[in-house]
Amino acid sequence: MDFKGKVVVITGSGQGIGHCIAVEYAKRNASVIIAEIDEEAGEETREAIEEIGGDCLMIQTDVGNEQSVKLMVQTVIERYGKIDILINNAAINTGEASDTLFTSSIEAFEEVMRINVTGAFICAKYCCAHMKEGGSIINISSTRALMSEPHTEAYSTSKGALLALTHALANSLAHRVRVNAISPGWIDVSQYKKKKRS
Numbered sequence: 001m002d003f004k005g006k007v008v009v010i011t012g013s014g015q016g017i018g019h020c021i022a023v024e025y026a027k028r029n030a031s032v033i034i035a036e037i038d039e040e041a042g043e044e045t046r047e048a049i050e051e052i053g054g055d056c057l058m059i060q061t062d063v064g065n066e067q068s069v070k071l072m073v074q075t076v077i078e079r080y081g082k083i084d085i086l087i088n089n090a091a092i093n094t095g096e097a098s099d100t101l102f103t104s105s106i107e108a109f110e111e112v113m114r115i116n117v118t119g120a121f122i123c124a125k126y127c128c129a130h131m132k133e134g135g136s137i138i139n140i141s142s143t144r145a146l147m148s149e150p151h152t153e154a155y156s157t158s159k160g161a162l163l164a165l166t167h168a169l170a171n172s173l174a175h176r177v178r179v180n181a182i183s184p185g186w187i188d189v190s191q192y193k194k195k196k197r198s
Contacts, residue, residue: 003030007080009072009127010034011063011119012090014041015194017140017187019048021087026054033076033083035061035090035123041194063090063119073126086127088120088162089140093155100151109154116158117165124169128177135177139166143185159183 003025013022014036026032026049034049036042039060046058059075062068076083092115094108124137144152145159163181170179 001028003028006030006084007076007082008032008085008087009076009083009123010087010089011061011123012036013087014038014045017184018087018089019045021089022056023048023052023054026056027052029054030085031080032056033072034058035063035072037062037090038194040196044195063088063123064114066122069119069122069126073130077130082132083127083130083135084132085136085138086123086131087138087140088123090119091116091140091155091158093152101153104151104154109157112154112158113161116155117161120162120165124165124179128173131177133176137169137173137177137179139163139179139181141166141181141183143183145183 008025008030010018010022010032012018013034022032022034022045032049032054034042034045034056036045036058037060042058042060046056049056057076057079059072061072092112094104094112099108120139128135139162141162142159144156145163148156166179166181173179
């Protein structure tokens with residue numbers, strides 16, 4: 001499928017699934033917006049896309065911050081004049097792999113919600129304002145939304161909320177913008193981690 005002329009915003013595209021999505025869209029001639037809070041990781045994705053001759057723009061973005069998202073969208077519109085596709089991929093888990101229901105803080109839970117859920121809402125709100133009929137939003141949820149594991153309360157809750165946000169947006173934007181969710185299971189992204197370490 002050729003995406004020539006399409007402008008695709010991909011959040012959290014510095015590493016992992018987001019990195020792969022960004023590179024694959026670039027291979028198919030889309031103009032790719034790398035919306036990534038980790039500037040170094042985002043630059044690595046930009047370099048990977050430019051190595052294959054793709055068109056991209058890296059914008060350091062905190063998806064959970066309204067002003068940061070508004071600035072990102074403004075920058076995209078100044079350069080490309082439109083947004084065709086938004087992929088809400090940015091997500092975090094609680095701070096430590098060893099965190100449990102009993103040791104994880106309320107602040108950590110709320111931070112997961114800020115990025116994984118509020119971030120997707122903010123990006124949809126501001127990107128949709130520049131989407132024409134036929135635009136698309138894809139939310140990257142997880143099998144954790146419906147099939148959880150012990151001590152994954154924050155992450156699992158956020159991914160379940162993302163599914164609910166998906167069908168709410170699909171109704172609100174019906175007949176103009178398609179809204180879908182993808183729920184990956186376990187995926188080995190080790191080779192797509194940031195290469196440079198501080």
